Amino acid sequence: MTDLLTDALPTMWEGRRIDPDFRHMVWLLNTYRRAETDEEKVQLMRDAAERFFAEPVSDPQLPDAFASLMRFFRGCADDAPGGEPPEADAGAGEITLDYHCDAAYVLGAFQQAYGIDLTTDKVHWWRFMALMQALPQETALSQILQIRTTDTSEMDPATRQRYEAAKERYALPPELKGGARDVTPQQHDAAFLARFR
Incomplete structure (x- = not known):
């Protein structure tokens, strides 16, 4: 990985020009778990x-290009293993952050801590x-x-009861914890909103 303090952050990756903005990786994380079929x-x-x-990637180049993208996602060099889906890094534990459900908290945290408006500013992944x-x-x-x-x-x-109530209040939807999978973004949103009804 590039030394974040001394090296320029890459805009070329493994021989290809890239758009390293965080939005693409957040989109990938949000979209990956909805893909169920090979198609x-x-x-x-x-x-x-x-x-x-x-530049466009042809279908024959797609598997290698996606593996390259996943190495970028992880911050690895081209000789490191890669190409696994984003959730492979998560291990067997529960998902604790979902960029879709937690978007307002992420936006607020960056604005509060760094003065960065993620709705307008481009930020390298x-x-x-x-x-x-x-x-x-x-x-x-x-x-x-x-x-x-x-x-x-x-x-x-008493402390456990307070924490469990807070955990319930801030819990992610059950389908994000390995339960039923969403088929569409609308179903994902409906499951999330149903917790508050």
Whole structure:
């Protein structure tokens, strides 16, 4: 990976010009778990390549180009393994952040902590991820992520009850936790909104 402090962030990746804006990677993360069929996965690869690479990628080049995109996603060099889907990094644990459901918290955190308006500013994906990792605890997003990931098993009953209530309030929709999968963005949104009815 590039040294974030001393090297220019890449706008060329493995011989191809790219658009390194964070929006493409967020789109990929939000879209990936909806792709169920092989046809949908191929279309996802096409759409991702079209968003990320400056020049068109032919179908025969698509698997290699998508593997290259995934190495960029992870910040790896071209000789590192790659090409696995974004969720492969998540491990077996629950998803604690969803850029679709948590969009307002992400926007607010960047505005609060860094004065960056993610609705208008272009931010390189690697810079975006570095800033995400360094968000101060004072942001609502950091506090929500802490609530979602806190182990309550060793807490006294009163504290556990408060944390469990907070976990329920800020829980992601069940389909994001390995349950039923969404077929459409509308179903995803409906499942999320149903929690508040």
